[in-house]
Amino acid sequence: MNDMIELALFATTAAVAGWLIRRKQQQRSDRITTEGPTEIACMLKRQGRWRPGKLSIGTDSLVWEQALSKQMVKLLTDLRCVEFRRPTAREMLAINPGSRVVECKSLQGNLLIAVMPDDLAHALRLMGK
Structure with missing residues (x-):
């Protein structure tokens, strides 16, 4: 049971980290595109x-x-x-x-x-x- 909790926690953390990195890249790319x-x-x-x-x-x-x-x-x-x-x-x-x-x-x-x-x-x- 503890293994499942650890796996779920790891998967959630990885998904949030990936989402944050991608969002930051998108914001930077949008800023460069609009502002030059x-x-x-x-x-x-x-x-x-x-x-x-x-x-x-x-x-x-x-x-x-x-x-x-x-x-x-x-x-x-x-x-x-x-x-x-x-x-x-x-x-x-x-x-x-x-x-x-x-x-x-x-x-x-x-x-x-x-x-x-x-x-x-x-x-x-x-x-x-």
Whole structure:
């Protein structure tokens, strides 16, 4: 009898947690859709390392803010998205294996941005694609 109570309690807790997570994702997605994408959590490959931060729209271009140091980096204006893909096995050691890597090119070189699949469409919209 106690096993059934524990199972029912676990199933209820899992269902409520799943519902809360999905509701939060939906609210965030609705806010981005209505207000326009302003910030997206992502990782940017700079100087050979993946760095966590936020991608946002500045006054006239994309701006990436590093999470720990709050350093603002203005991304190149001629940045264009070439493709998006799953991370390689080596990249999975540094970033979330479920994320998507957006490969961008500019005149100064290549840029890699890792975003979660839910944010991929918003990130591409931020980049003008």
